[in-house]
Amino acid sequence: MEKKISRTQKRLTKRLQTIWKLGHRKEKTTHRYFIYRLVSFLVIHAFIAIVPLSGIMRFDFWGGNHMIWGEQAPLLEVARRFVIPFGVANILIVLVVRWSGRYLCGWVCPVNFMNRWADWLRGFLGAKNGRLGFKGHAMAAFTSIMFAGVFLLWFVDFRVFIQGSPRAILWSLVAWSFFALFSYVQMVALSWRTCERYCPSGVYFSILGVKTKTGIERNPNGTPCADCKLCITACPMDLDPRNLLGEAREVSGVYFDTLDNSALCIRCGDCVEACDRFFEPRKLPATLRMGVLQNTGSALPEPKAKKARKTKATSPSKVSQEKPESHEEGPEDPARSSAA
Numbered sequence: 001m002e003k004k005i006s007r008t009q010k011r012l013t014k015r016l017q018t019i020w021k022l023g024h025r026k027e028k029t030t031h032r033y034f035i036y037r038l039v040s041f042l043v044i045h046a047f048i049a050i051v052p053l054s055g056i057m058r059f060d061f062w063g064g065n066h067m068i069w070g071e072q073a074p075l076l077e078v079a080r081r082f083v084i085p086f087g088v089a090n091i092l093i094v095l096v097v098r099w100s101g102r103y104l105c106g107w108v109c110p111v112n113f114m115n116r117w118a119d120w121l122r123g124f125l126g127a128k129n130g131r132l133g134f135k136g137h138a139m140a141a142f143t144s145i146m147f148a149g150v151f152l153l154w155f156v157d158f159r160v161f162i163q164g165s166p167r168a169i170l171w172s173l174v175a176w177s178f179f180a181l182f183s184y185v186q187m188v189a190l191s192w193r194t195c196e197r198y199c200p201s202g203v204y205f206s207i208l209g210v211k212t213k214t215g216i217e218r219n220p221n222g223t224p225c226a227d228c229k230l231c232i233t234a235c236p237m238d239l240d241p242r243n244l245l246g247e248a249r250e251v252s253g254v255y256f257d258t259l260d261n262s263a264l265c266i267r268c269g270d271c272v273e274a275c276d277r278f279f280e281p282r283k284l285p286a287t288l289r290m291g292v293l294q295n296t297g298s299a300l301p302e303p304k305a306k307k308a309r310k311t312k313a314t315s316p317s318k319v320s321q322e323k324p325e326s327h328e329e330g331p332e333d334p335a336r337s338s339a340a
């Protein structure tokens with residue numbers, strides 16, 4: 001067990017170092033996924049803050065001023081009126097995940113943003129072996145407290161900290177600390193392990209998201225795979241993005257063995273970004289793409305190039321000096337041939 005954890009730590013550290021270096025090369029441009037992710041982050045967090053602040057919905061376990069659609073109402077009435085929008089939102093989620101896969105995990109889930117923020121802190125502070133130093137822990141703790149404060153808005157009116165009894169203040173602080181602790185542990189200790197192994201919502205979405213219409217595949221107009229393996233290193237779910245239809249990843253934690261790689265993929269696009277960055281200096285189109293599937297299948301290199309796969313992953317620092325292997329034709333499609 002201990003060996004497995006340290007392997008994961010090593011892998012996540014390598015992932016972090018790779019994407020950090022790729023994102024900070026001289027010739028780098030702002031990747032489109034960075035912009036999409038930033039917009040998604042702002043929208044989601046604005047939503048989390050605006051709903052309780054505007055009174056669209058909020059519980060107040062201190063003053064009893066529960067709100068729904070801008071009106072004050074008793075607790076049970078708020079819960080009753082929340083049932084329909086909650087049900088509709090869940091039906092939409094089921095339909096979206098069933099059709100498109102786990103984009104919610106890769107682009108909407110706050111845990112995903114916490115992991116990325118902690119990754120950014122590690123990269124920015126030059127954390128050794130992926131471990132945050134004192135500064136990193138302090139910054140992670142501060143952001144955890146802020147995030148927990150926003151989440152607490154859903155459950156208590158913040159005037160409790162001025163007008164509340166000592167007991168009410170104490171309970172509010174306990175709730176705040178609990179949320180902050182959860183967020184802090186997620187950032188500094190669990191990180192992508194939560195998504196990869198332990199998230200019950202992830203299991204639910206994986207079951208729903210088997211054989212979806214979107215995902216990662218070989219770009220029909222892309223450059224044949226140069227086997228640099230940067231996409232594998234960048235993947236937070238420990239998958240080979242070039243062959244999501246291939247042999248299933250060894251699953252651990254609460255996932256089922258029967259889930260295929262495509263269902264485990266959280267559609268985060270990190271592999272596509274890494275591939276884009278690899279080919280960026282040569283102005284060539286990436287091998288991988290994400291979107292509605294055109295059934296182009298696996299992006300693995302041709303068998304004759306397989307020997308090269310045994311070499312170590314290309315160091316991002318060397319990326320700009322290396323040339324991709326030239327393939328006259330697109331790579332063979334083992335997924336299709338095995339299906340046939």
Ligand code: SF4
Pocket residue numbers: 216234235236237238239240241264265266267268269270271272
């Ligand atoms: S295969 Fe690509 S999109 Fe899927 S989880 Fe891995 S990096 Fe993200």
Ligand code: SF4
Pocket residue numbers: 224225226227228229230231232242274275278287288299
């Ligand atoms: S060229 Fe692209 S698809 Fe091939 S190994 Fe490198 S990052 Fe992955």
